Amino acid sequence: MNVVERSFRLEGPSGLGAKPRPELIGPVLTRLHDTLLDAVRMGFMHSSHPRGRIPRGIKAAADVRYISHSQADDNATLLRFEVAPFGDVAADLFMQARLWDDMPTPDQTAFELLGAALDDIGTRREESNRFDPALLRRIARYKAIFRQGLSRIVLPDVAAPRPSQFDAAVVDSAHALSSATPLPRRVRVNGRLDLMGVSQGVIKIHVAGGAVVTALWDSEEPIAELRSLLNRDVVCEGMGVFRPSGALLRIDADAVAAAGPGDAGFAVVPRAPRVGDIKRQILLKSGEASAYRDLMGSIPAEESDEDFASAIEIMS
Numbered sequence: 001m002n003v004v005e006r007s008f009r010l011e012g013p014s015g016l017g018a019k020p021r022p023e024l025i026g027p028v029l030t031r032l033h034d035t036l037l038d039a040v041r042m043g044f045m046h047s048s049h050p051r052g053r054i055p056r057g058i059k060a061a062a063d064v065r066y067i068s069h070s071q072a073d074d075n076a077t078l079l080r081f082e083v084a085p086f087g088d089v090a091a092d093l094f095m096q097a098r099l100w101d102d103m104p105t106p107d108q109t110a111f112e113l114l115g116a117a118l119d120d121i122g123t124r125r126e127e128s129n130r131f132d133p134a135l136l137r138r139i140a141r142y143k144a145i146f147r148q149g150l151s152r153i154v155l156p157d158v159a160a161p162r163p164s165q166f167d168a169a170v171v172d173s174a175h176a177l178s179s180a181t182p183l184p185r186r187v188r189v190n191g192r193l194d195l196m197g198v199s200q201g202v203i204k205i206h207v208a209g210g211a212v213v214t215a216l217w218d219s220e221e222p223i224a225e226l227r228s229l230l231n232r233d234v235v236c237e238g239m240g241v242f243r244p245s246g247a248l249l250r251i252d253a254d255a256v257a258a259a260g261p262g263d264a265g266f267a268v269v270p271r272a273p274r275v276g277d278i279k280r281q282i283l284l285k286s287g288e289a290s291a292y293r294d295l296m297g298s299i300p301a302e303e304s305d306e307d308f309a310s311a312i313e314i315m316s
Helices: 022-045 056-061 110-122 133-140 141-149 168-180 223-229 261-266 277-281 305-313
Strands: 004-011 065-073 076-083 152-154 165-167 185-197 201-208 212-216 235-242 248-258
Touching: 004 022, 004 065, 022 110, 022 133, 076 110, 076 235, 110 165, 110 168, 133 168, 141 168, 165 168, 165 277, 168 305, 185 212, 185 223, 185 248, 185 261, 201 235, 212 235, 212 277, 223 248, 248 305
Parallel strands: 212 248
Antiparallel strands: 004 076, 004 152, 065 076, 152 165, 185 201, 185 235, 201 212, 235 248
């Protein structure tokens, strides 16, 4: 099996270099596998924590082996790893129809997918397909590492317009995006079942108007049972998972059936209300006077409840 080398560059004010302190590199190594596995699952399935059996190729794609570490400079240590390209360990995933435009390529590795996810999180791309709520929470938990003495973790082998990295700003962005993401809710969609990826448990439904909905099969029944519904009008039900923008990321589907006459009303892509929309609505426009400014200082802090109510009545 072909393998390539990828690395993490750890930077901090002290304790790194040729002889790094174990407590600085240990937590990074401990978290590495699960973080890469989440990024790979996100890349191939648009879900970092899908239920059911995970394809063997996806597991193998996140099987990273530590080689060694070396000094990058006095305040940086390079951690070196071996990892196999997707084409060598997950070739079967490329033999089926292309499931989406941003699907990984055979020459990429788990590190490229992680780097792309970090780029989207760092720039707060609310419409990204590269992260979901679970991956955002995992990245946000890296905050503990940066409290222990690291200032930055760079992926130097990932080609990108800007450095792919973990740092306090990326962690803060992950937390902000996670807080802004609407909660999952049960949804129903009516459309044509256009594509089915059996090995990944993915189905794609074309909805009226040209929109496409991605669903992950989350049922006890084998996904192969849906073959008879290909190119037919269906209704798909399950838990809708949303992006921070409120747009639908995917459906974790547990039911797909032939559509009936009463399902035409579900031929739209569900959307969730943006978290914090109310806050946005009450923000002042440029130059607009605040309706609440006159309240400031007009009510003494020690007033009784009766006096407070009376003051409000006078101002209303």
